[in-house]
Amino acid sequence: MNRPSVTSIAVGTGGGIASAIAVGALFSLFDYHVVMSATEWWTLLPGAFVLGFVTVALSVHTGLVSPGGGFLALLVAVVYTELTTSPPRAVVERGDDVIVDGSFHALSYAETWYVWLALLLVAGVAEFAIRRGYSLEDGRLRNLPTLPLSRTDLWLVVVGCSGAVGLATMILLVRGVLWETASGYGIGFVAAAVATVVPLAALLSYGIVSPFVLYGWLVMATLHTEAFTAPDSGLHIPILGVSSIGFVIVAGLELLVRSRLRGWDGGRFASAVSQE
Numbered sequence: 001m002n003r004p005s006v007t008s009i010a011v012g013t014g015g016g017i018a019s020a021i022a023v024g025a026l027f028s029l030f031d032y033h034v035v036m037s038a039t040e041w042w043t044l045l046p047g048a049f050v051l052g053f054v055t056v057a058l059s060v061h062t063g064l065v066s067p068g069g070g071f072l073a074l075l076v077a078v079v080y081t082e083l084t085t086s087p088p089r090a091v092v093e094r095g096d097d098v099i100v101d102g103s104f105h106a107l108s109y110a111e112t113w114y115v116w117l118a119l120l121l122v123a124g125v126a127e128f129a130i131r132r133g134y135s136l137e138d139g140r141l142r143n144l145p146t147l148p149l150s151r152t153d154l155w156l157v158v159v160g161c162s163g164a165v166g167l168a169t170m171i172l173l174v175r176g177v178l179w180e181t182a183s184g185y186g187i188g189f190v191a192a193a194v195a196t197v198v199p200l201a202a203l204l205s206y207g208i209v210s211p212f213v214l215y216g217w218l219v220m221a222t223l224h225t226e227a228f229t230a231p232d233s234g235l236h237i238p239i240l241g242v243s244s245i246g247f248v249i250v251a252g253l254e255l256l257v258r259s260r261l262r263g264w265d266g267g268r269f270a271s272a273v274s275q276e
Helices: 006-029 038-062 066-084 105-111 113-133 151-174 182-206 210-228 236-262
Strands: 089-094 097-101
Touching: 006 038, 006 066, 006 105, 038 066, 038 105, 038 113, 066 105, 066 113, 105 113, 105 210, 113 151, 113 182, 113 210, 151 182, 151 210, 182 210, 182 236, 210 236
Parallel strands: none
Antiparallel strands: 089 097
16 A cells, blocks of 8 residues: 555545534533543543544545544444433532432443544455455555465555554453453454454455455444443343354355355455455
8 A cells, every 4th residue: 555645535534523522512511520530531532633643644644434434433323322312410529429320421432442543444454355356446445455465465454454443442341340350351352353354354365245344244243332331231242243153054045045146256256355
């Protein structure tokens, strides 16, 4: 991939500023000062900026829609939900302690920016594979490689994306209250990483789509639960890892159906992975 242009950096900066301003405005509008100090308030803004900057700049630089579009959809959803649900407010003061009621969507968004960044980067890779592999408006893509990828490049992409999702999940568990052991954090990392490997590798190498569709739904639901709610069980994280077995089965079924209909790859995907 070529170096980002001045335009992509400038537009990405605008996305980062919009993200940080939205978070800061929501913090100021509602009673977030009762759950965080001014220092904590400022330390959360850089993460919100990075999320907006990287995703929007990537979309402008490559022509991919999902990173920047996904970020904008997420930001709008957070702002809308924060404005239309019960805002954070202090309801009881007991000495130096304050009991706060209401939703904390802006805070959760800012604290877990790395999760959404990892998922949006994975979505960008999937969009690249589908559009390039099936020639769907791929003429609009730029600064991206052609398919098939070499085995080395393919596994670098798959391992990098899977590691990013696994690391983000592990950090999310560290800041939570259910997984307070090193082994638990390790399970979270492996579960999320393994769940990402199977559908992404199948999509990039053979154009198999259905496992990634299921993965996208499952991983978003799982990490949304962990980031925006207070789950009373941590079983949803190991289930994410076990689901990789289901992804393999679904991939095999899709291959079987497509081989019966129009050939091993449905007759359209660019080609299998290069032997280089």
